[in-house]
Amino acid sequence: MISGHYAMTFGSQWNWAILAVLAAASVLVRHFFNRRNQGAILTWLWPAVAVLMLTLAFIIRPQMATQQTPVAEQPAVGQDDIVELVTARCSTCHSATPTDPLFQSPPGGLVFHDYDSIANKADKIYSQTVQTQIMPLANRTGMTDEERNLLGLWYQQVKSEQSVQ
Numbered sequence: 088m089i090s091g092h093y094a095m096t097f098g099s100q101w102n103w104a105i106l107a108v109l110a111a112a113s114v115l116v117r118h119f120f121n122r123r124n125q126g127a128i129l130t131w132l133w134p135a136v137a138v139l140m141l142t143l144a145f146i147i148r149p150q151m152a153t154q155q156t157p158v159a160e161q162p163a164v165g166q167d168d169i170v171e172l173v174t175a176r177c178s179t180c181h182s183a184t185p186t187d188p189l190f191q192s193p194p195g196g197l198v199f200h201d202y203d204s205i206a207n208k209a210d211k212i213y214s215q216t217v218q219t220q221i222m223p224l225a226n227r228t229g230m231t232d233e234e235r236n237l238l239g240l241w242y243q244q245v246k247s248e249q250s251v252q
């Protein structure tokens with residue numbers, strides 16, 4: 088009944104507890120009227136229910152959506168990790184002597200052989216690998232989402248280092 092309109096009640100990981108508290112609160116309210124019909128006014132019940140509902144409201148208050156850790160607080164992506172990753176996933180083609188049977192020479196003349204050769208192409212690597220995911224070509228080298236995320240993190244890092252300088 089309530090849940091159709093109030094996503095905060097069932098969308099929470101505590102949805103079972105929220106339902107239990109709501110049920111307890113309604114029992115108390117019902118109890119108040121039952122007793123009143125018998126001539127007894129249970130004044131303590133109102134504050135009790137109020138406290139219950141306020142506690143509930145506090146618990147299910149909206150949280151900041153997906154808090155993004157600022158770049159500075161994330162563990163720095165090491166240059167070695169990036170070289171290793173790009174060597175594993177890109178250098179079958181983008182090397183002076185490609186091992187991928189489709190290519191005799193590096194496609195686009197692009198060779199990634201050390202950190203600088205990668206960092207110099209950071210913008211293009213980011214757009215091809217993280218944004219459009221065109222590279223690795225047909226994902227022939229089986230790049231994973233985690234690896235794309237790592238490249239994205241590295242790219243942010245490179246950019247924020249540049250903006251500091």
Ligand code: HEC
Pocket residue numbers: 173176177178179180181187194195196197208211212215216222223224227228230
């Ligand atoms: C299976 C072979 C292959 C693999 C693996 C591969 N590429 Fe490429 N890459 C190509 C080809 C083919 C082109 C197109 C060259 C052209 O346009 O002449 C290209 C072009 C590019 C370009 C230039 C795009 C442009 O528009 O200037 C970038 C940047 C690039 N690749 C990055 C990467 C990165 C980073 C990886 C690894 C994550 C990777 N590639 C893996 C084959 C590959």
